[in-house]
Amino acid sequence: MLRHSLPVFLPLALILSVAGVAYTVTMGHLDPQRLVAAALTGAVLALGVTPLMLRARE
C-alpha cells in the first residue's frame, strides 16, 4: 500500500506545495508565515489527491 502510494504522494505533495506558494506570491503576498502555510496546505491536499491519482492509473 505504502510502496504503492508514496511514489505518487511525494511528487504530488511537492507540486501542490509549489503551486500554493506560487499562487500566494502571484496574489502579491510575501509574508513568510503565509508562504509556509500555503506550502504545508499543498502537501496536506496531496493526501486527498493521491487516491484519485491511483484510481486514474488503474
Next chain:
Amino acid sequence: MAPKGYSRLQIALHWVVLPLIAVNLVFEDWIETAWEQVEHGGPALYDAGALAHIGVGVAVLVLALWRLGLRLGRGVPDLPAGNPPLMRVAAHLGHWALYAAMIGVPVVGLMAWFGGSEDLAELHELGKPVFILLVAGHVAAAVWHQVVLKDGLMARMKRAG
C-alpha cells in the same frame, strides 16, 4: 459491476464529514478576526480560530477527495430499483452537487485566504446557503425514503454491504 452496498470506509467518511461541515457553518465567526486583519493588508494571522476553521475545512476537502476516489474506484451501489427516472436523476444530481460543494467551498476558501481576495471570500460565503440547501434536500430525501417509500435506504448508510 456496482457493489451491493457502501463499504465500511465509505460509510465512515460519509458520517465524519457531517460534524465537520456543521462546525464550520455554526462557528463561522472563528476565522473572522484573522480575516479582518488580512483584509486590512496585514500579515496572515494564524490565531486559534483561523487554524480551526482552516483545519476543519481542509479536512473536509481531503476526506471528500478520498471518498471521490473510492466512488470512482470501488463504486457505489445502484440506486434502489423501481424508483421513477426523475427521482434517479435528482439523486445523481444531488449527490454530485454535494461532492462539488464539499470540494468547491474549501478550495475557494483557501484561494480567498492565501490570495487575500475579498471577491473570493464573498464567493466562499455563498457556501453557507449552498450547503444548507443541499443537505436539507438530501436529508429530506433520506427521510422520504425511510418514512414514505419504506425501502430501507437508510440502512445502506449504516451497515456495510
